[in-house]
Amino acid sequence: MASMINDLSELLKANEYPGRGIVAGRSSGGKHAVFAYFIMGRSENSRNRVFSETDDGIRTEAFDPSKMTDPSLIIYHPVRQLGSRVIVTNGDQTDTIRDCLLNGESFEKALESRCFEPDEPNYTPRISALLDLSNGYSYKMSILKAADRFGIGCNRFTFSYAPVAGVGHFLHTYDGDGSPLPSFSGEPKAVSIGSDIDEFFELIWDSLNAENKVSLYVRFIELESGKSEYRIINKNC
Numbered sequence: 001m002a003s004m005i006n007d008l009s010e011l012l013k014a015n016e017y018p019g020r021g022i023v024a025g026r027s028s029g030g031k032h033a034v035f036a037y038f039i040m041g042r043s044e045n046s047r048n049r050v051f052s053e054t055d056d057g058i059r060t061e062a063f064d065p066s067k068m069t070d071p072s073l074i075i076y077h078p079v080r081q082l083g084s085r086v087i088v089t090n091g092d093q094t095d096t097i098r099d100c101l102l103n104g105e106s107f108e109k110a111l112e113s114r115c116f117e118p119d120e121p122n123y124t125p126r127i128s129a130l131l132d133l134s135n136g137y138s139y140k141m142s143i144l145k146a147a148d149r150f151g152i153g154c155n156r157f158t159f160s161y162a163p164v165a166g167v168g169h170f171l172h173t174y175d176g177d178g179s180p181l182p183s184f185s186g187e188p189k190a191v192s193i194g195s196d197i198d199e200f201f202e203l204i205w206d207s208l209n210a211e212n213k214v215s216l217y218v219r220f221i222e223l224e225s226g227k228s229e230y231r232i233i234n235k236n237c
Helices: 008-013 093-102 107-112 197-207
Strands: 021-026 032-040 049-054 057-062 079-082 085-089 126-132 138-146 154-161 167-172 189-192 213-222 228-234
Touching: 008 167, 008 189, 008 197, 021 085, 021 126, 021 138, 032 085, 032 126, 032 197, 049 213, 049 228, 079 093, 085 093, 093 107, 093 126, 107 126, 107 138, 107 154, 126 167, 138 167, 197 213, 197 228
Parallel strands: none
Antiparallel strands: 021 032, 021 167, 032 213, 049 057, 057 079, 079 085, 085 126, 126 138, 138 154, 167 189, 213 228
């Protein structure tokens, strides 16, 4: 039986605090590889961030450096491109994946050396995606999460997808607000993706909780030419 295709806007509006999230997929019509990454925050430290552009993607930075109290889990490169591959993650595992790919190792091998975030009692999952634009187009997604509420073990799950026009997959860190925060459960959710970058960008931004949303980055990559188009927004600007 085919997986149900969800409305991304409805999923976001139903979850006050999905945390950080990745969408990867293919536009309707099939012309573009698509991905999005967003961050949210509850604390002043988490909300004190912006996305800034780099030569190969984006990084997070403090909006007001004088208010930054602990950069260890909130300053990183969410997006880095390596040739025909694009890495998207919610932490510094972006660089781990990039280094392993440069050494000829796999996405999965890279993440064997990483675990969930050491932020007891939440044990926030590390979520990652790899879009491979060579030899056609394919993408993988991964989540590393605590095996139990004590954070003793780490479970690693990888999902590989053959892209379907108009369909993406959505993976995020939390199933909602709470204390501790409940980790994402199950497989990445299939969601519909249109053909217009501005409509997709606005759909995500407008659907995120207004108080908790921080930044969003969306990119469409034309598969035939490799030409990219992106949108970026920071609540702090």
